[in-house]
Amino acid sequence: MFMALKTYGGVTSMKIDEINKKMIKKLRQGRKSFGEIAKELSITPNTVKARVKKMIENGILDIVGVIDPEKIENHFLAIIGVKLRNMNLVKKGEEFSKLKGVVSVGIVTGQFDLILIVLLNDDFSLLDFLTKEVSKIKDVLSTETFVVYKTYNLKVPYIL
Numbered sequence: 001m002f003m004a005l006k007t008y009g010g011v012t013s014m015k016i017d018e019i020n021k022k023m024i025k026k027l028r029q030g031r032k033s034f035g036e037i038a039k040e041l042s043i044t045p046n047t048v049k050a051r052v053k054k055m056i057e058n059g060i061l062d063i064v065g066v067i068d069p070e071k072i073e074n075h076f077l078a079i080i081g082v083k084l085r086n087m088n089l090v091k092k093g094e095e096f097s098k099l100k101g102v103v104s105v106g107i108v109t110g111q112f113d114l115i116l117i118v119l120l121n122d123d124f125s126l127l128d129f130l131t132k133e134v135s136k137i138k139d140v141l142s143t144e145t146f147v148v149y150k151t152y153n154l155k156v157p158y159i160l
Contacts, residue, residue: 016060019043020051024061027052066155074122077103077148077156078129081112085139089113092137099133100124103156112144117156124160 016024019041026037034048041048055061069075084092089107093114097105101124104117120126126145134140 016055020055023048023051024055027061027063064157067158068151068155069119070151072121075160076120077151077154078116078118078120078126079146079148080116080118081144081146082114082116082134083111083141083143084113085141087113088139092139095137099129099136101129101133101160103159119156119159121160 022041023037026032026040034045034052038045038048052061052063056063067075069077082092082096093105093107096102096114096116101118101120102116103119106115107113108115118126118129120129126147130143130145134143
């Protein structure tokens with residue numbers, strides 16, 4: 001089979017082959033049909049459809065609309081490093097991921113325990129996020145915020 005499932009640390013991952021990688025790259029263009037992708041890769045549209053379905057089912061691929069916050073008036077991103085009082089990283093990561101404005105949470109090495117990417121705007125400011133959202137999470141020792149002035153190749157779902 002073209003994809004094998006493997007579980008490591010409680011997370012199931014899937015090995016993808018070169019055709020899947022090429023399909024994912026072509027899907028980045030957003031408006032390309034399965035037929036067009038199939039023709040470019042010399043495979044059938046049904047093969048593309050089946051592979052895309054399998055990758056979606058296994059959580060490898062999402063087909064979603066994303067935005068460039070810099071191109072929407074009064075929107076911006078912040079990257080926030082979080083230090084925790086305890087090492088319950090997975091649980092805290094899940095809690096942060098549910099907060100308004102949070103695009104992504106990563107458990108990281110280095111001086112922070114978690115790194116958040118947060119979408120903000122004039123109606124939901126950095127102050128709102130810190131005082132109304134982060135304050136809901138227990139055992140936060142400290143945060144450090146990095147306001148993003150310019151990004152390259154970073155688009156995010158509109159979640160506000």
